[in-house]
Amino acid sequence: MRVPRYWRNKLFRYRLVGWRCINCGAFHHFKPLVCKRCGSRGFREVELPKTGKLLAYTVVKIAPADFKDKAPYLIGLVELDDGTRILAQLTDFSQDELKDGARVEAVLRKIREDGESGIIEYGYKFRPLVG
Amino acid sequence: MGKIYVAGVGLTKIGEHWDRGLEQLMVEAALKALEDSGLTRVNSIYVGNMAGEFLQEQAHLGAIIAEDLGMVGTPAYRVEAANASGAAAIHAGALEIASGKADAVLIVGGEKLSDGLAEEVSSALLMGERQEYEGFIGADFYSINALLYKLYMKHYGVKDDMIAVFPMLSHKHAKGVAHAQYPFEVSLEKILSSPYISEPLRRFEVSGVGDGAAAIVLIGEKLKSKIKAPKTELYISSATDFMTPFEREDPLRFQSLGVAVNKVLDEAKVDRGDVDLIEVHDATSIMAAISLESSGFAEPGESGKLAINGEFDLGGRLPYNTFGGLKARGNPFGATGVYQVVELHLQLTGRAGKNQVDSPKVGMAQSLGGVGATAIVTLLKAL
Ligand SMILES: [Zn+2]
Numbered sequence: 001m002r003v004p005r006y007w008r009n010k011l012f013r014y015r016l017v018g019w020r021c022i023n024c025g026a027f028h029h030f031k032p033l034v035c036k037r038c039g040s041r042g043f044r045e046v047e048l049p050k051t052g053k054l055l056a057y058t059v060v061k062i063a064p065a066d067f068k069d070k071a072p073y074l075i076g077l078v079e080l081d082d083g084t085r086i087l088a089q090l091t092d093f094s095q096d097e098l099k100d101g102a103r104v105e106a107v108l109r110k111i112r113e114d115g116e117s118g119i120i121e122y123g124y125k126f127r128p129l130v131g
Numbered sequence: 132m133g134k135i136y137v138a139g140v141g142l143t144k145i146g147e148h149w150d151r152g153l154e155q156l157m158v159e160a161a162l163k164a165l166e167d168s169g170l171t172r173v174n175s176i177y178v179g180n181m182a183g184e185f186l187q188e189q190a191h192l193g194a195i196i197a198e199d200l201g202m203v204g205t206p207a208y209r210v211e212a213a214n215a216s217g218a219a220a221i222h223a224g225a226l227e228i229a230s231g232k233a234d235a236v237l238i239v240g241g242e243k244l245s246d247g248l249a250e251e252v253s254s255a256l257l258m259g260e261r262q263e264y265e266g267f268i269g270a271d272f273y274s275i276n277a278l279l280y281k282l283y284m285k286h287y288g289v290k291d292d293m294i295a296v297f298p299m300l301s302h303k304h305a306k307g308v309a310h311a312q313y314p315f316e317v318s319l320e321k322i323l324s325s326p327y328i329s330e331p332l333r334r335f336e337v338s339g340v341g342d343g344a345a346a347i348v349l350i351g352e353k354l355k356s357k358i359k360a361p362k363t364e365l366y367i368s369s370a371t372d373f374m375t376p377f378e379r380e381d382p383l384r385f386q387s388l389g390v391a392v393n394k395v396l397d398e399a400k401v402d403r404g405d406v407d408l409i410e411v412h413d414a415t416s417i418m419a420a421i422s423l424e425s426s427g428f429a430e431p432g433e434s435g436k437l438a439i440n441g442e443f444d445l446g447g448r449l450p451y452n453t454f455g456g457l458k459a460r461g462n463p464f465g466a467t468g469v470y471q472v473v474e475l476h477l478q479l480t481g482r483a484g485k486n487q488v489d490s491p492k493v494g495m496a497q498s499l500g501g502v503g504a505t506a507i508v509t510l511l512k513a514l
Binding site for chain 1: 248249250251253254257262263264265266267268269270271273274275277278281282285326327328329330331332373375377378
């Protein structure tokens with residue numbers, strides 16, 4: 001990913017900050033002009049909760065080029081405590097902890113490096129919530 | 132709107148064509164389609180291709196194909212809608228015929244995936260998802276499918292054999308098909324014991340990497356009586372859905388496909404029950420199951436049971452993927468949607484050889500871009 005493109009959307013990637021439609025409540029990862037669900041144009045900035053539960057997970061074996069040296073890695077569908085569903089990489093899971101329904105929390109981690117831009121890209125991942 | 136007819140079809144065998152480039156494959160298919168129709172010129176050319184800019188670093192395929200066909204001067208464009216690019220090219224060409232602006236158009240879908248390494252093909256496929264979201268975290272096409280697979284099994288309380296039955300069926304129908312990439316049967320046991328590509332999705336539940344091209348000639352009413360080649364009548368509709376299945380009201384339903392199927396049945400004045408055969412977008416086993424259910428050919432959660440009961444066999448109620456579908460005929464991304472329509476046309480004109488379905492009157496092809504964010508549905512009627 002080119003540096004400006006990465007940089008433009010770092011609020012969501014670093015802190016799970018996005019925009020919620022004032023009319024219908026739809027969550028948008030990146031600043032929208034028009035709501036994807038109802039078409040209205042009013043939004044408020046929200047920071048999503050950092051904890052939730054794992055609805056389902058899988059393991060990527062044959063990764064896209066930028067992730068080739070990371071495979072195998074975990075991808076999960078997470079339902080945050082406010083009901084928002086997001087896709088994320090999972091990290092720090094032991095085999096025992098890895099089950100659908102597990103409680104998870106967001107952490108900031110390295111996503112990849114040395115792409116076209118050469119920079120190190122950071123973003124959220126989810127790890128098991130202990131206790 | 133004027134009527135649209137398929138008047139010629141052509142295709143290449145799908146495989147790893149080390150000795151031929153993307154353009155050559157497309158020209159081979161196009162020449163066959165033109166020859167089948169008896170035409171030597173068309174008003175416009177529409178090229179379907181998804182990954183050429185990435186894998187071959189080649190844009191501007193419209194003008195290139197026009198030149199390589201000796202048709203310099205003819206308007207020619209590439210149309211792109213991820214894995215539905217071929218069907219999108221048909222849609223664009225069909226609209227030009229229906230508008231009356233063109234009397235004949237050529238559609239060519241082509242893709243050459245073997246030019247890329249495995250991870251590059253994965254990257255190409257990921258370009259059909261949103262790079263800002265799925266792309267950034269490496270949630271590739273198969274991982275999204277794997278999550279849907281898990282949700283499906285949990286929601287409907289079914290096991291993986293009810294989903295893995297679809298690749299078995301596609302392989303059964305591909306057996307001995309000359310243009311298929313994998314023309315052999317694979318048992319359900321073998322599918323279910325193949326390694327995970329993205330758990331619970333297994334290696335033998337996803338389409339392979341292949342090169343191929345397919346082409347069709349579309350004509351309008353004006354040329355219909357002048358062309359002697361076997362013809363079928365074509366209807367086509369399309370719809371979109373949210374990019375990420377998990378943001379849809381029901382992730383286990385391709386709303387886009389349901390809408391496009393209803394629209395095309397309505398336009399063609401055909402009842403769902405009158406469809407005699409169907410080509411389903413089985414890029415993965417789970418997409419096949421969800422497609423059949425989203426388009427009303429099976430109740431939610433029931434498609435696997437129908438498949439096991441033989442309803443989708445060549446001699447069944449609704450013959451499915453009669454030349455092997457994406458799984459076994461092959462899935463060269465931007466060509467696939469055109470292959471589907473070529474195969475329907477062969478069936479409806481009685482030229483399907485040993486795979487011939489008993490005198491079909493109506494066939495449907497479903498092409499999906501991404502995980503159902505684009506759905507394009509073509510319906511052919513025998514004349
Ligand atoms: Zn809204």
